[in-house]
Amino acid sequence: MPRAPKKGFNGKRLLLRLLVPAILVGVWWALSASPSTGLFIANPLKAVLRIGQDFLSTDPSTFFLGKATYEHLLPSLGRAMAGLGLATAAGVAAGIALGSLPVAAALFQPLIHLGRSLPSPALLGVFFLLFGTGDAPKIFLIAFGVVWPILFNTIDGVNSIGHQRLQAATVFKIRPFDVLFHVILPGASPKIFAGLRTSLSLSLIIMIISELQKSKNGLGYLLVTTQRTFDYTNFWAILIVLGFLGVTLNFLFHIAERRVLAWHRGATQQHD
Secondary structure (H helix, E strand, C coil), rough: CCCCCCCCCCCCHHHHHHHHHHHHHHHHHHHCCHHHHHHHHCCCHHHHHHHHHHHHHCCHHHHCCCCCHHHHHHHHHHHHHHHHHHHHHHHHHHHHHHHHHHHHHHHHHHHHHHHHHHHHHHHHHHHHHHHHHHHHHHHHHHHHHHHEEEEEEEHHHHHHCCCCHHHHHHHCCCHHHHHHHHHHHHHHHHHHHHHHHHHHHHHHHHHHHHCCCCCCCHHHHHHHHHHHCCCCCHHHHHHEEEEEEEHHHHHEEEEHHHHCCHHHHHHHHHHH
């Protein structure tokens, strides 16, 4: 069997990927220089310099991170990751149970579809009422908003394994613990990771929404504050930080996904 050609550096592909961002930055720069829109759209260079001023530092003792990073960026990231972690644990556990037990899936299906149809931003006041005004309501709101892609993808992944394999495991008297970690989770993991990728993006969106009210820190709190004080340079700087944060998290997730699912990619290539 001939070996697949190795993928090397592709300058043309890199240029194509950078083309649209370059055009967007050019449009942004033009709008910031326009008399009609320049008042509300900050100059891109000034926004980047503001990031260096607020979120970065020249002090090695702070790991070259600025005050805004510790007071706002890291708390926001912590809430988003805590909510995503809680949603992952609940979504995978419930998805495995519902995917393995058709009776349970039929029993809880109406409740699941009801929860999925509820808009998370509309429940912000409910979570504040139930859990107070600290980090807890924000974390639980993020978890509630992002659990659904994980849950449904896990159910779909378990169903894709097939009940014949599970019945075979029962016939050969394989321990439930081994069935879970050697049959169900490996078989469902590709679709679980697909749900996690969607939930990762949603966690940042709901993180911002949760911090728009009754917050003392966080990137969402900063966005509201900059609008109230008409500090549009800082407003656009925060948007850049959010974009960079999303790209970085997606990149790290992609690396983790490739490592965890390396066996699946190899099996698929052998099958092809």
